[in-house]
Amino acid sequence: MKRTTVRRAGVVALALTSLMGVGATAEADAQRLASSCGASVCLYEHDDYAGAQEDFLFTSNGCANVGALNNKASSMRNPSAGRMQFYNSANCSGSYGYAAAPRSADSDLTNNGFDNLTSSVRRVNP
Ligand SMILES: [Ca+2]
Numbered sequence: 001m002k003r004t005t006v007r008r009a010g011v012v013a014l015a016l017t018s019l020m021g022v023g024a025t026a027e028a029d030a031q032r033l034a035s036s037c038g039a040s041v042c043l044y045e046h047d048d049y050a051g052a053q054e055d056f057l058f059t060s061n062g063c064a065n066v067g068a069l070n071n072k073a074s075s076m077r078n079p080s081a082g083r084m085q086f087y088n089s090a091n092c093s094g095s096y097g098y099a100a101a102p103r104s105a106d107s108d109l110t111n112n113g114f115d116n117l118t119s120s121v122r123r124v125n126p
């Protein structure tokens, strides 16, 4: 099995989310809308950065397969300086169907024809 230089941070992010108190929900929601992505690129299950979140931390250019959110991502944040390409197939095979510019976010992938399709993400140079 080919090793990748990509480290998955999704488990950490989910653990932090579960530690937030009930009283902090409204504040947490506001914070989430402002920015909830501390990794290189983050996928969200629903539009407007809602639902489950999966984080990807790229330390170099490379490809990462989507885990729990495979074929479920409906919005994304890319706070990194890298351009990200989203693929319908695993292992970034074939041609990408969506590209995220550095420091960009998209609250709804539907208008890009890529709702619930992303199976892998590749970081490439801008
Ligand atoms: Ca979805």
Ligand SMILES: [Ca+2]
Pocket (backbone or CB within 6 Å): 070, 071, 087, 088, 089, 116, 117, 118, 119
């Ligand atoms: Ca797919």
